[in-house]
Amino acid sequence: MxxxxxxxxxxxxxxxxxxxxxxxxxxxxxxxxxxxxxxxxxxxxxxxxxxxxxxxxxxxxxxxxxxxxxxxxxxxxxxxxxxxxxxxxxxxxxxxxxxxxxxxxxxxxxxxxxxxxxxxxxxxxxxxxxxxxxxxxxxxxxxxxxxxxxxxxxxxxxxxxxxxxxxxxxxxxxxxxxxxxxxxxxxxxxxxxxxxxxxxxxxxxxxxxxxxxxxxxxxxxxxxxxxxxxxxxxxxxxxxxxxxxxxxxxxxxxxxxxxxxxxxxxxxxxxxxxxxxVFPAQDIEAMITYGTNPGMGIKLNGNIPGLIEASNKESFSKSLKYMGFEPGESLLGKPIDYVFIGSCTNSRIEDLRIVADYVRGKKKALNVNAMIVPGSKQVEKQAKAEGIDKVLEEAGFELREPGCSACLGMNEDKVPAGAYCVSTSNRNFEGRQGPGARTLLASPLVAAVTAIEGKIVDINEYLN
Structure with a gap:
């Protein structure tokens, strides 16, 4: 059988x-x-x-x-x-x-x-x-x-x-x-x-x-x-x-x-x-979430769905109110306060290399607090051996020591109430990164570009 x-x-x-x-x-x-x-x-x-x-x-x-x-x-x-x-x-x-x-x-x-x-x-x-x-x-x-x-x-x-x-x-x-x-x-x-x-x-x-x-x-x-x-x-x-x-x-x-x-x-x-x-790979583009569960995601250059498209209008409206967004809105140009790169989802050496490759020779935007937390002591050691720590430091990023960190508000690394954080973690629930924090989930590359630009942009315009 x-x-x-x-x-x-x-x-x-x-x-x-x-x-x-x-x-x-x-x-x-x-x-x-x-x-x-x-x-x-x-x-x-x-x-x-x-x-x-x-x-x-x-x-x-x-x-x-x-x-x-x-x-x-x-x-x-x-x-x-x-x-x-x-x-x-x-x-x-x-x-x-x-x-x-x-x-x-x-x-x-x-x-x-x-x-x-x-x-x-x-x-x-x-x-x-x-x-x-x-x-x-x-x-x-x-x-x-x-x-x-x-x-x-x-x-x-x-x-x-x-x-x-x-x-x-x-x-x-x-x-x-x-x-x-x-x-x-x-x-x-x-x-x-x-x-x-x-x-x-x-x-x-x-x-x-x-x-x-x-x-x-x-x-x-x-x-x-x-x-x-x-x-x-x-x-x-x-x-x-x-x-x-x-x-x-x-x-x-x-x-x-x-x-x-x-x-x-x-x-x-x-x-x-x-x-x-079955999904064709060609249909997939760089993504970002706009709401308070990981299913509320759109392409970076897309628009938040309209209220009429929502299956649960009350929940959808509550989510957008918490995030400070409107139905049909584009997120492009939205200023960001924090960028968090880490968590059990995206804190491995490959993730740090992706970020370092993009930010090398660049400087993060002044309005962004950019924090990178390796997933383990071995990842941290490897990042230092490859000089990734120096690249990040020169770009204005802070490389921390290993832990779950700002993935969840269970330690000292919290996002302040009302602040927007583009995060490589796995959950964007209300208060997940701290009471009142607003989380937008994305890839390490999207997070890196956001930190440099200080706002959400269509990364396709920046990759070349």
Whole structure:
């Protein structure tokens, strides 16, 4: 029987199928951070349960950490408490922790792939919705709640209902200046922020196969923003080349054996999906969001939809009021106060290189506060080795230390109320980057151009 990539990985991890349709699913790797793990550790201690397989856990602080002076004590009380609790729990239970100052510390969804922990065919979970990032390697990866974090700690398994499957095919050659972020924002704008609800999505087609691993991670990362359980891309030579030689990747003969298995992880010809969409790559252009969910996106040179086009007029009007925009308006020429380049969506070395390549020899606009936050200590180290830090500094950008930073208002890096921020992060909800902050999601290239020009422009006019 022909199987999808998702079916192959899921079925190979089912410990037991129960009456009523749920499966006991074995979990290969469990990533934890400081926000959703304290309650889970407390639950285990309350019930007198040990960690079942601590060697399959990795911890790092990322959400709450400051991105300046990480060698000093954390000033914000709640952030300090949560990070200290993670350290205490990991020491008590002997869990591998990459804490502040460790060369492997960083955003949990950045360090997993760059360390070779993320591999094709694995099941991976974390108490964080953007765990879907790891699906770029042909893994089943999804976010879980705190009670489920405790469940995995105690049993290395989860009770799950098998999601439906969807395939999204992007065929053809992408236009100049169109990045992975534009692809996923385009898809979500077409399917809406609820269009993937109940599905695990496989991305396929020649345009997807042409992408780097960093770009594939960006796409899978934002699968959750259309309501999907997760996203996947079949592994190929680009995947194997990325993994080879990394810290926790198989070595020597074991790597060749692993590749032989990974080669089987592709959707069989004739396999069926519950839903399928096809989009031509040529239709995709540089994108930006205008509202308060990631589905409210338009082409940079497009116009905000009119009120008559909105399916929920009340919600649409509320969103535009919060953002200070009008139906039918163009965003071109709109002054911007902040540019944030970072988050588990776009903080990898490739993203920083894209920004550096554009801003080299230029200066940011005086009205823009431009902040770049690498996704990990390894990304930061690489950026300095390549001289990217100097390029950014000369252009007036501030390169911070690793963390989730201004993706979410859970640390010191917040956008002030009423200010507009072009952000490479994944969510533009009300108050996501700070109370009253107004977020416009875009690619690292769009963010870089915006920082230099001080306003939203059609990047096509600037790329040559």
């Amino acid at each position: 022909a199987k999808t990539l998702f079916d192959k990985v899921w079925d190979s991890h089912v410990v037991k199928s129960l009456e009523g349709g749920q499966d006991v699913l074995y979990i290969d790797r469990h990533l934890i951070h400081e926000v959703t793990s304290p309650q889970a550790f407390a639950e285990l201690e309350k019930r007198g349960l040990p960690l079942f397989r601590k060697d399959q856990m990795v911890a790092t602080p990322d959400h709450n950490v400051p991105t300046k002076d990480q060698h000093l004590p954390i000033q914000e009380a709640l952030s300090r408490q949560q990070v200290d609790k993670l350290i205490e729990n990991c020491e008590k239970h002997n869990v591998e922790l990459y804490g502040l100052g460790h060369p492997f510390q960083g955003i949990v969804h950045v360090i997993g792939p760059e360390l070779g922990i993320t591999q094709p065919g694995r099941t991976m979970v974390c108490g964080d919705s953007h765990t879907s990032t790891h699906g770029a390697f042909g893994a089943i990866a999804f976010g879980i709640g705190t009670s489920q974090v405790a469940q995995v700690m105690a049993t290395q398994c989860l009770l799950q209902s098998k999601p439906k499957t969807m395939r999204i095919i992007i065929d053809g050659e992408l236009k100049k200046g169109v990045l992975a972020k534009d692809i996923i924002l385009y898809i979500i704008s077409k399917l809406t922020a609820a269009g993937g609800t109940g599905y695990f999505i496989e991305y396929a087609g020649s345009a997807i196969r042409s992408l780097s691993m960093e770009a594939r991670m960006t796409i899978c990362n934002m699968s959750i923003e259309m309501g999907a359980r997760g996203g996947m891309i079949a592994p190929d030579q680009i995947t194997y080349d990325y993994i080879k030689g990394r810290e926790f990747a198989p070595q020597g003969e074991k790597f060749e054996e692993a590749v032989a298995y990974w080669e089987t992880l592709k959707t069989d010809e004739g396999a069926t999906f519950d839903q399928e969409y």
